[in-house]
Amino acid sequence: MDNAITLVNKKHINLWPAVLGGGALIILGLVLGGVINQYIQTVLMFIGINIILSASLNIVNGYMGEFSCGHGGFMLVGAYTSSILSVLFFTKSPWLGAPLLPPSSAVFLFPLVIIGGGIVAAFAGLLVAIPSFKTRDDYLAIITIAANFIFVSLVNNLEFIGGSRGFMGMKTTIYAMEDVADLPFTLIWTMVFSTLSVFLIRRLMRSTFGKGISSIRHDEISAEIMGVNTNNMKIVAFMVSSGLAGIAGGLFAHVLGFINPSSFNIMKSTECLVMVYLGGMGSLSGSVLSAVVFTFLLEVMRPLQILKWVIIPLMLILLMQFRPEGLMGNRELTDIFPKLKPYFKRRDL
Amino acid sequence: MSLLKINDMTHRFGGLTAVSNLNYELEDGKIYGLIGPNGAGKTTVFNLVSGFYNPSMGEINYNGEVINGMAPHDVASRQIGRTFQNIRLWEDMTVLENIKMSHHFKLGYNLIDVFFKTKKYQTREKEITEEAMELLEVFKLTDLAHERPSSLPYGIQRRVEIARALSLGPKLLMLDEPAAGLSTADVVELIDYIKWVHETFNITIWMIEHQMQVIMSLCDRIKVIDFGQEIADGVPEEIQNNPEVIKAYLGDGAI
Amino acid sequence: MFSTLLQNLFNALQWGSFYSMIALGYCLVYGVLRLINFAHGDIFMMACYFAFFIASWFLGNLAGMPGPIIFGLTMILTMVATSGLGLFIERVAYRPLRKKGAHRLYVVITALMLGFILENGNLAVLGASSRRFPDMFGKIVFQFAGVSLTNYKIIVIVTAVLAFALLNLIVNSTKIGMAMRAVSYDKFAIPLMGIPLNRIITFTFILGSSLAAVAGILFGMSYPVLDPYMGMIIGWKAFIAAVVGGIGDIKGAFLGGFILGFIEIIVVAFFPSSYKDLIAFVILLVILSVKPTGFFGVAKSTKI
Numbered sequence: 001m002d003n004a005i006t007l008v009n010k011k012h013i014n015l016w017p018a019v020l021g022g023g024a025l026i027i028l029g030l031v032l033g034g035v036i037n038q039y040i041q042t043v044l045m046f047i048g049i050n051i052i053l054s055a056s057l058n059i060v061n062g063y064m065g066e067f068s069c070g071h072g073g074f075m076l077v078g079a080y081t082s083s084i085l086s087v088l089f090f091t092k093s094p095w096l097g098a099p100l101l102p103p104s105s106a107v108f109l110f111p112l113v114i115i116g117g118g119i120v121a122a123f124a125g126l127l128v129a130i131p132s133f134k135t136r137d138d139y140l141a142i143i144t145i146a147a148n149f150i151f152v153s154l155v156n157n158l159e160f161i162g163g164s165r166g167f168m169g170m171k172t173t174i175y176a177m178e179d180v181a182d183l184p185f186t187l188i189w190t191m192v193f194s195t196l197s198v199f200l201i202r203r204l205m206r207s208t209f210g211k212g213i214s215s216i217r218h219d220e221i222s223a224e225i226m227g228v229n230t231n232n233m234k235i236v237a238f239m240v241s242s243g244l245a246g247i248a249g250g251l252f253a254h255v256l257g258f259i260n261p262s263s264f265n266i267m268k269s270t271e272c273l274v275m276v277y278l279g280g281m282g283s284l285s286g287s288v289l290s291a292v293v294f295t296f297l298l299e300v301m302r303p304l305q306i307l308k309w310v311i312i313p314l315m316l317i318l319l320m321q322f323r324p325e326g327l328m329g330n331r332e333l334t335d336i337f338p339k340l341k342p343y344f345k346r347r348d349l
Numbered sequence: 350m351s352l353l354k355i356n357d358m359t360h361r362f363g364g365l366t367a368v369s370n371l372n373y374e375l376e377d378g379k380i381y382g383l384i385g386p387n388g389a390g391k392t393t394v395f396n397l398v399s400g401f402y403n404p405s406m407g408e409i410n411y412n413g414e415v416i417n418g419m420a421p422h423d424v425a426s427r428q429i430g431r432t433f434q435n436i437r438l439w440e441d442m443t444v445l446e447n448i449k450m451s452h453h454f455k456l457g458y459n460l461i462d463v464f465f466k467t468k469k470y471q472t473r474e475k476e477i478t479e480e481a482m483e484l485l486e487v488f489k490l491t492d493l494a495h496e497r498p499s500s501l502p503y504g505i506q507r508r509v510e511i512a513r514a515l516s517l518g519p520k521l522l523m524l525d526e527p528a529a530g531l532s533t534a535d536v537v538e539l540i541d542y543i544k545w546v547h548e549t550f551n552i553t554i555w556m557i558e559h560q561m562q563v564i565m566s567l568c569d570r571i572k573v574i575d576f577g578q579e580i581a582d583g584v585p586e587e588i589q590n591n592p593e594v595i596k597a598y599l600g601d602g603a604i
Numbered sequence: 605m606f607s608t609l610l611q612n613l614f615n616a617l618q619w620g621s622f623y624s625m626i627a628l629g630y631c632l633v634y635g636v637l638r639l640i641n642f643a644h645g646d647i648f649m650m651a652c653y654f655a656f657f658i659a660s661w662f663l664g665n666l667a668g669m670p671g672p673i674i675f676g677l678t679m680i681l682t683m684v685a686t687s688g689l690g691l692f693i694e695r696v697a698y699r700p701l702r703k704k705g706a707h708r709l710y711v712v713i714t715a716l717m718l719g720f721i722l723e724n725g726n727l728a729v730l731g732a733s734s735r736r737f738p739d740m741f742g743k744i745v746f747q748f749a750g751v752s753l754t755n756y757k758i759i760v761i762v763t764a765v766l767a768f769a770l771l772n773l774i775v776n777s778t779k780i781g782m783a784m785r786a787v788s789y790d791k792f793a794i795p796l797m798g799i800p801l802n803r804i805i806t807f808t809f810i811l812g813s814s815l816a817a818v819a820g821i822l823f824g825m826s827y828p829v830l831d832p833y834m835g836m837i838i839g840w841k842a843f844i845a846a847v848v849g850g851i852g853d854i855k856g857a858f859l860g861g862f863i864l865g866f867i868e869i870i871v872v873a874f875f876p877s878s879y880k881d882l883i884a885f886v887i888l889l890v891i892l893s894v895k896p897t898g899f900f901g902v903a904k905s906t907k908i
């Protein structure tokens with residue numbers, strides 16, 4: 001007994017995998033046991049998607065200290081790319097014809113479709129990353145908003161993928177997967193991708209490499225003088241951030257089964273902003289927490305309809321006035337509950 | 350052998366000539382001072398050398414390589430360390446993290462290594478931390494490794510900033526008014542500190558400073574500029590008695 | 605051929621006038637506060653609604669009055685109402701942040717959010733049915749050389765030019781205008797010189813909102829269908845105009861509005877009109893990446 005405790009303290013066993021794996025298994029069990037109904041599943045999926053969105057936007061807005069308000073645009077790129085890939089490969093559609101691959105192969109290839117969306121979105125991130133070499137602050141904010149408008153109105157004008165009417169058929173892929181094995185695939189992949197995103201961001205931001213991103217926030221000139229190639233770091237930050245947004249977009253498209261450009265307009269970007277600033281800039285656990293809180297809030301406020309869109313901005317305004325550092329500031333959960341530290345912090349290298 | 354050689358460098362901002370026809374030669378292992386009245390263009394010279402501006406004319410040669418036109422991070426990676434008038438430490442990082450950043454341009458691993466926590470990543474991070482801790486040990490800052498700079502007294506922050514610049518392993522250390530904002534007692538300590546740094550690391554130091562006490566007790570050679578032009582160059586005694594210099598500092602009536 | 609060209613020229617001038625008047629509002633506030641007042645487009649939208657209610661009331665209750673008098677009264681009252689709104693926003697949202705010395709980004713976020721509140725609040729209160737702006741005086745169409753001009757079109761262009769002339773006079777030749785220019789140079793020295801900073805800011809918001817009010821009435825008269833989101837896209841594009849001209853310079857903003865007006869009319873002549881927004885935003889992106897200070901703006905360098 002004593003021996004076990006000293007072992008824990010000494011070797012700083014990382015409890016994250018156990019906590020997450022256990023949680024996922026419990027959720028899966030509840031779903032399969034029929035305890036969690038379709039509605040709660042959907043909410044859980046939105047939580048997962050929102051976690052990816054807020055954590056990824058936090059790279060740019062929190063850690064790097066820039067102000068990107070076009071996250072929805074990258075989500076759109078990812079959503080459309082993976083939707084098209086999904087329809088192209090796994091379903092029979094009037095536009096893209098017969099599936100290129102047997103639909104059942106989606107069981108294995110579905111994550112690749114989502115990642116494909118993420119990769120294309122990451123390259124779309126270059127559209128704002130490159131101007132960010134020269135421009136900062138509010139001007140960069142404008143560029144990101146302009147990028148968002150450009151993506152939306154571009155797709156609006158692309159009639160062959162449905163234009164403003166939207167694009168659908170992704171559900172067929174999901175059904176094809178469910179034909180192979182009766183599992184809640186979208187839920188599983190949403191959980192997997194959101195967990196992975198948080199982990200990757202955590203690793204990135206703790207590495208000396210990733211600290212190059214935070215060094216820009218506090219003092220870009222210092223960063224340069226210490227040999228940090230800030231342009232490179234900006235590209236990394238924007239590409240990782242927009243790539244993950246693209247993954248979130250791909251998942252979103254497959255959860256809903258239907259997307260249109262206006263689901264990714266500036267309102268969507270605002271949702272992402274609210275989550276980041278609610279959670280606290282530069283706090284990963286804050287982002288996760290706020291994604292959960294915010295998704296619940298949205299569900300609770302659903303009956304308010306349009307008033308919801310008065311209350312959400314108002315929340316953010318009040319936040320800016322009274323607690324601009326957000327729920328968590330730039331602290332992590334382990335800073336607030338230091339006793340948790342040995343279990344969740346990485347071993348000091 | 351000269352470490353840094355500036356040939357006929359001129360820099361204009363729009364219509365204003367901030368630096369004109371400046372020649373400079375820094376030899377290995379000495380301490381140089383660059384002085385002049387406010388607005389003389391001293392910091393501009395530093396900014397030109399460290400790559401923030403690209404000179405309108407002329408050439409900067411460092412360690413046998415032309416460095417003008419290079420981005421500041423490329424200049425830094427060629428081992429030039431620098432500090433600023435106002436301390437520019439990263440206040441949201443610990444002292445140790447501040448120091449570790451000097452390895453950023455020579456990490457030896459990439460994003461993929463970070464994501465997959467590869468062996469290469471782990472060993473490199475370990476080496477970087479160890480090297481940074483060793484450096485802090487030399488500077489007797491080990492106790493402060495996990496403090497944030499904002500919680501440290503101003504004088505200590507200066508030292509940390511100099512230590513950070515040295516963590517690049519520079520052959521040339523550029524100090525922009527290291528004594529600015531320090532108390533008289535701190536200035537005396539700073540002089541000893543810079544001497545100690547010079548001896549321990551065996552490097553060339555080039556500093557801008559307004560406090561004559563610092564300049565006169567440290568520098569082997571001093572250059573005076575005014576309105577971007579050189580008005581005097583020599584050993585401290587020569588400079589102290591140079592009428593041109595006195596005129597530039599005190600105005601015509603002083604003589 | 606020539607007449608189509610002329611016709612498009614007039615259309616572009618009219619279209620550009622709206623952009624110019626709104627762009628001037630962005631520019632004034634930016635000049636004084638270094639704040640991009642993202643809510644300005646929605647202040648313009650609110651001005652349209654104010655004008656709609658005021659004009660409808662006059663037309664309902666003072667039916668016998670001649671059109672121009674109703675127009676004038678509507679103009680004045682709308683300017684008052686819109687200025688009130690602008691000042692309210694300044695007071696409750698921007699000023700407290702300024703007092704706390706909050707980071708600029710927080711102010712920008714607040715401005716963006718205020719825009720959403722105005723749009724969606726309007727939708728929530730007034731409902732989704734779009735409204736028709738009342739006709740205050742009959743539309744007269746002049747025809748010459750194959751070009752058709754309405755009296756509205758002429759009023760819009762003339763008013764925009766007059767408004768700019770007046771603004772230019774205020775900024776360049778009055779004491780308060782001088783103070784405004786001084787604030788944009790150095791915000792910290794101003795209180796030291798005994799100039800009340802808040803009074804200048806108040807005045808700036810009144811000027812900007814009044815211009816939005818004028819634009820709102822004229823827009824309502826020219827394109828009589830109102831909806832709560834009309835301010836967003838127009839506001840954004842006016843902002844693009846201000847950036848193209850070089851934000852912070854009123855001449856630049858004014859010209860920028862017309863430049864954008866021309867570009868859009870040309871785009872519509874060659875592409876489907878749905879490409880208008882796309883091209884406008886691409887232009888913005890290109891200009892900001894290449895010359896972030898716009899055509900007339902002055903570069904501001906960070907001190908190292």
